[in-house]
Amino acid sequence: MAPPKVDYSLYLVTDPYLVPNGTTLEEQVQKAIDGGVTLVQLREKDAETCDFIERARAIHEITKKAGIPLLINDRVDVALAIDAEGIHIGQEDIDVATARKLLGPDKLIGMSVSYVSEAAKAVEDGVDYVGIGAIYDTATKTPKKPPIGINGARKVLSYLSSVSRYVSTVAIGSLNLKTVRNVVHLSAVPGRRLDGIAVVSAIIAAKDPMAVSKELLSLVRDPPYWMRVIPNRDVSSVLSEVPTVISRVRSETPFVHNIINRVATIFAANVNLSIGSSPAMSENVAEFDDFAAIPNSALLINMGFGTEDWVEKYLAAAGAYAKKLRPVVLDPVAAGASELRKGAVKSMLNRSHFDIIKGNEGEIFSVAGEASQMRGVDSTSSSQLQKKANVVEALAAKEKTIVVLTGKEDVISDGMTTFVLRNGHRYLADITASGCVLGSIIGAAVAVSLEDRFLAAVASVLLYTIAAERAAVAPGVRGPGTFIAALIDELYMLSNATANGDVSWLEAAKVERYVEEE
Ligand SMILES: Cc1ncc(COP(=O)(O)OP(=O)(O)O)c(N)n1
Numbered sequence: 153m154a155p156p157k158v159d160y161s162l163y164l165v166t167d168p169y170l171v172p173n174g175t176t177l178e179e180q181v182q183k184a185i186d187g188g189v190t191l192v193q194l195r196e197k198d199a200e201t202c203d204f205i206e207r208a209r210a211i212h213e214i215t216k217k218a219g220i221p222l223l224i225n226d227r228v229d230v231a232l233a234i235d236a237e238g239i240h241i242g243q244e245d246i247d248v249a250t251a252r253k254l255l256g257p258d259k260l261i262g263m264s265v266s267y268v269s270e271a272a273k274a275v276e277d278g279v280d281y282v283g284i285g286a287i288y289d290t291a292t293k294t295p296k297k298p299p300i301g302i303n304g305a306r307k308v309l310s311y312l313s314s315v316s317r318y319v320s321t322v323a324i325g326s327l328n329l330k331t332v333r334n335v336v337h338l339s340a341v342p343g344r345r346l347d348g349i350a351v352v353s354a355i356i357a358a359k360d361p362m363a364v365s366k367e368l369l370s371l372v373r374d375p376p377y378w379m380r381v382i383p384n385r386d387v388s389s390v391l392s393e394v395p396t397v398i399s400r401v402r403s404e405t406p407f408v409h410n411i412i413n414r415v416a417t418i419f420a421a422n423v424n425l426s427i428g429s430s431p432a433m434s435e436n437v438a439e440f441d442d443f444a445a446i447p448n449s450a451l452l453i454n455m456g457f458g459t460e461d462w463v464e465k466y467l468a469a470a471g472a473y474a475k476k477l478r479p480v481v482l483d484p485v486a487a488g489a490s491e492l493r494k495g496a497v498k499s500m501l502n503r504s505h506f507d508i509i510k511g512n513e514g515e516i517f518s519v520a521g522e523a524s525q526m527r528g529v530d531s532t533s534s535s536q537l538q539k540k541a542n543v544v545e546a547l548a549a550k551e552k553t554i555v556v557l558t559g560k561e562d563v564i565s566d567g568m569t570t571f572v573l574r575n576g577h578r579y580l581a582d583i584t585a586s587g588c589v590l591g592s593i594i595g596a597a598v599a600v601s602l603e604d605r606f607l608a609a610v611a612s613v614l615l616y617t618i619a620a621e622r623a624a625v626a627p628g629v630r631g632p633g634t635f636i637a638a639l640i641d642e643l644y645m646l647s648n649a650t651a652n653g654d655v656s657w658l659e660a661a662k663v664e665r666y667v668e669e670e
């Protein structure tokens with residue numbers, strides 16, 4: 153079923169109160185259209201009818217010249233008075249049947265929806281499009297309902313993909329240069345994605361509405377790097393690229409910004425240094441933008457400590473890196489251990505994208521919404537490989553990410569290809585933060601291998617687990633304590649050997665592609 157001809161990609165909704173001093177709403181709209189806005193809605197909440205009509209006529213002249221539709225917010229009479237191309241109505245405005253009767257069959261009718269039930273009613277009533285929101289809290293208006301996040305948009309899209317009539321969709325509510333990419337591309341479900349975004353303040357209040365519109369339009373239309381998945385990966389070709397990633401970490405010294413729990417800090421910094429990367433440990437929001445601007449940076453968010461402002465802090469950091477197109481690794485430490493942690497992870501995934509999600513079985517199962525055997529921060533390993541592989545693959549596909557599930561066997565998936573890795577040593581389970589510091593290695597690897605995050609994950613796990621095997625039998629290692637020092641030594645030696653062309657250690661790799669049995 154082909155979508156209708158209206159281009160909803162970048163839908164400007166006006167607000168007279170947000171226009172910067174020294175310019176007019178008409179000028180802002182004209183510049184926004186010059187930047188690529190594809191549809192305009194005139195939204196005047198307080199204007200007298202005669203003023204509303206006068207302004208609508210002026211804006212209509214501009215949109216007609218540009219060949220794009222003008223819709224009127226709420227007011228059928230104003231739409232009829234200027235022969236606008238349609239209206240947008242909310243849940244408490246005029247009903248669709250009456251509006252259709254007044255406007256006729258050819259005008260566009262859009263309706264605000266937050267939930268599947270509202271979308272179902274709007275479809276039944278015959279709307280042309282729905283405005284899904286509010287995705288996030290917005291300062292532009294006080295919403296009557298809580299924000300629905302990316303997951304809420306996904307639910308509505310999923311429902312709409314199942315109905316026979318094509319009803320177009322735009323998302324609304326704090327859509328701006330920081331949020332658009334994630335909302336548009338993460339909310340997509342098989343066979344259906346948002347047709348566009350509706351924007352008020354990011355354009356209307358902008359000093360340069362043309363530039364902002366141009367950028368927003370490309371963020372809507374151009375899929376981000378994380379939407380590209382390399383199909384049909386085989387073990388030997390991925391393994392052949394592992395030394396390149398490890399060598400590049402040593403030669404390019406990527407900057408790894410670790411937001412990590414206190415138990416792991418020193419260990420993580422030493423591990424980063426041992427493989428040639430440059431660690432920083434900071435939770436200060438004031439420096440996130442500066443760190444993200446470092447060309448070869450990556451961010452690790454290790455949710456080890458549940459402080460009060462943690463989610464907002466993590467999201468501020470993730471937003472800073474997303475804006476610079478730099479990678480973010482999420483370690484949902486003890487994700488299923490408490491309601492606080494479950495809610496925090498849910499909120500994070502609902503509001504941001506993560507390039508790699510790494511956790512143990514209990515953590516990954518919890519993130520995926522599956523029942524897990526989680527106890528504290530340890531993970532039992534009760535699930536069969538098949539279950540683990542299915543959960544990891546489904547989560548990776550849903551979140552458009554790479555998922556690394558660690559354990560006796562490590563499972564890595566990009567949603568299409570799943571590898572099982574069987575290296576490592578039991579001492580890793582006998583020391584604290586062994587999982588956390590793997591996140592720091594992954595951060596370094598993905599910083600130099602953004603174009604192939606699956607490879608970065610495989611390279612990191614192999615380097616770490618094979619180093620652990622060697623460390624466990626290194627001279628002088630008598631138990632977990634001496635193992636930690638030997639592990640850092642081995643990481644250092646393997647990384648240097650690889651950079652010098654000696655990749656013999658990789659012969660120990662035990663990797664296979666997971667193929668589900670019939
Ligand atoms: C595209 C789009 N989506 C949603 C809205 C909100 O409409 P409504 O619920 O009627 O709220 P107000 O705009 O009247 O404050 C919209 N205007 N446009």
Ligand SMILES: Cc1nc(C(=O)O)sc1CCOP(=O)(O)O
Pocket residue numbers: 165264283284285286287289290291292293295324325326327350351352353354
């Ligand atoms: C007009 C409107 N309607 C919403 C809804 O949820 O239905 S949110 C919203 C305001 C969106 O403004 P901004 O782009 O500045 O966040």
